[in-house]
Amino acid sequence: MTTTHEFWLAGRRASGDTDFEVRHSYDGRLVGRVAVPTDAQIEEAVAAAAAAAPAFAATPAHVRAAALDHVSKRLAERTEEIARLITAENGKPIKWARGEVGRAVSVFRWAAEEARRTNGETMRLDTDPGGTGRFAVVRRFPKGVVLGIAPFNFPLNLVAHKVAPAIAVGAPIILKPAPATPLSALVLGEILAETDLPAGAWSVLPVPNEKMPALVRDERLPVISFTGSDKVGYQIMDSVPRKHVTLELGGNAAAVVLADWSSEADLDWAATRIAMFSNYQGGQSCISVQRVIADATVYDALVEKVVAKVQAQVTGDPSDDAVDVGPLVDENAAKRVESWVDDAVAKGAKVLTGGTREGAAYAPTVVADLPADAILATAEVFGPVLSLHRVDSTDEAFAAVNDSAFGLQAGVFTHDVQTAFRAHRELEVGGVVIGDAPSYRADQMPYGGVKDSGVGREGVKYAMADFTYEKVLVLTGLDL
Template sequence: MDVTSFWLAGRPATGDETFSVTNPYDGRVVGEVAVPTEAQVEEAVAAADAVRAQAAALPVHVRAEALAHVSRRLAERSEEIARLITAENGKPLLWARAEVNRAVSVFRFAAEEARRWSPTTQRLDTDPGGAGRLAYVSRVPKGPVLGIAPFNFPLNLTAHKVAPAIAVGAPIVVKPAPATPLSALVLGEILAETDLPAGMVSVLPVPNDRAPALVDDPRLPVVSFTGSVPVGWAIRERAPRKHVTLELGGNAAAVVLADADLDWAATRIGLFSNYQAGQSCIAVQRVYVDRGVYEAFVPKLVEAVGSLVTGDPWDGATQVGPLVSTDAAERVESWVNEAVAAGAKVLTGGTRDGAVYAPTVLADVPADAKVLREEVFGPVLVVQPVDGVDEAFAQVNDSSFGLQAGVFTRSLDVAFRAHRELNVGGVIIGDVPSYRADQMPYGGVKDSGVGREGLHSAMSDYTEEKVMVLTGIDL
């Protein structure tokens, strides 16, 4: 098998070692990836630091055209890249194709935002001392970005780090997840086709134990991390003088109120508790149903979950594939078994075959069970009855996480109340918390992280205001 190169300051390179990438469903090797040496990592970081001024001064049209080029090339190679995502991650082709399409949009949105990204002016003669003065306010890059991407959306969540960096003129060093580096490396290949300066983008598949050196490096003043809660907060504590954006975990809740369309709610919750095999920070994990419709709703939910097509990710009809590893599936299995031993009832699912865990619905789950309190990151949901809106919202907020929540209601008053009262980064009315438009602000509170992604939001995160005051202006 040919060795896949990494991307060092815009050019392909190999190191002294390689590692294998395996498919979670059948265990076969799908790629052999070169590992950068420490000297090569140093070269990449030094190149990003050396090009920072040139990158920041790039004309908008150069940045925008590079981003548009990536969007076009991802679209042209969409099926190839989707199959690569399925190969390395195990997600069904259904979702891999959707991920590529989202990445196409991310780079297109970034190109559009880059063209809109303009300085503002502010009159200062609102006070006599400011007569004849005008402030010109621009946003300038804080410096090169270290982007650390997760395994669950190996292309699109890498895109969410790379695209805003290019849009604002910030160099970026990407560290993909060791389990799923191949799609990020294809992105590096496509970026190398653009006219961006050498050194502006590097994609370095280094093992996790070498990431702290990158986090510590003062030449990378911005860190954008998506991943686990412990690692994310450890990065922030390790780099207190850096700008650190964290997109961490969640145990997303959906609320089904008495006025909801129960068939729609059951279908959406059933699918989006199990898409990506539940390996999404906003997959539905907790479902709170008004007691008045609980008995009518639960059979609909169980039927929706039980009808999902599970198994071979290469089959275009498959909706739920394997988790990223057998170890991950065994952990999910142990959490479910622990809940059942404490009194929970399995309404459907609850079985494992290798890395595939059957879509599972649990009821009567004890309040302290891991499947309720922590992030399962697997195809498991817990359904519970509640007495009205007050209890439902209290249950949603009774979590150490706060990424997104979904509320199925037809009431506009309840919708705005949810927006006011739910302690999360985003509230989705009439649908699951799993809904995300890539251009909107996205991020959480509490243990779900700090900062926001979404193109405009991330561009703001990567930059800071810089003011020039013009004096003696006849306004």
């Protein structure tokens, strides 16, 4: 008999009146059952968070930092267990799941460090005669309780990017994990329960999506941090125009290979990184390589290498250490990817490899001659599919990158430092990676996009700034 996983209500275990199943997308087996909080329990969690907010904001930095250090340590100790859980609920290959746990370990460690070093700033005000004898202290204070809404594709690390910064600044957080992948977040709750954080400082509530609008509108939750689709994200923002909403949304990331990236070693590296990062996580990452934009002088050689390296990606059971690409999160996701590729082919695109589906798994796929009116050309595929595009100049390449409703990250393969700075200046994205795929993310750096890729930034220090506001203290009558 499968045990029903309890959730975490204001720091304690709780169980509701109903539950739901979590199944493995590779073989359909039951991974676990998860209790659903009742309306009364959701209200209890919100009330507890609101009540705890003033005292939590006033906790000494060492208390919050110690809790964050503890979480980091315990995640590291339980890496293999949690990685296996991520693979079971998400379908992510085990080697990528281990990497995700490692990243979450770092996120909580950085949050502990930032909690200790966040000192604010001081400034003397006697730079003008009216400020004689006056001195200012500027500090940051929490805006209030954070409602963190997490996606399925990184069920631990993107949860960490909401929970760790909130704890670091002393803001209570109510975390809503994705319905498909709640188990990793519930394990994080186990670890948080081992700390000395106040009871109302955190809850992990697997709330059904249909109950979220009321929670989003609750005035006691002034900050919303959402990661997911642009459609849902902007619906949230439009429904609460007076709240502080941060959105990490989609992308259709481009890898640009310019004419100077032309040696055999250069093209091998570019093809290896493109093949890996168009397929890692099954392509279910906002910065997976979706578009390859290559100068005509290197296009043919690059295409040959990319296709070969995509074909070399090992598919199969994600619990196998040798597997590179597992299933998508569920069969419906794979069917959608299949329909998008079929649409592109019907409009004239050529499939160079892949293009087949088996259950929830979609084969690593490369498409050429993609017509502009295909949905694959403009939307985020969120699957293991990349398209190849030939251009005749850097101008044309950069214009192609910017010809998108999204702007999350771009990768530019070039040796020219002037071109690197030009890319940084001209590309309409939140991040430019030189000499590598757009899929590189260091969890301490600012991460986020422009246009339909969202607003606000993740990265521990930057999320902490998003969750707080500046307050100035002016001291008067001082002999400076």
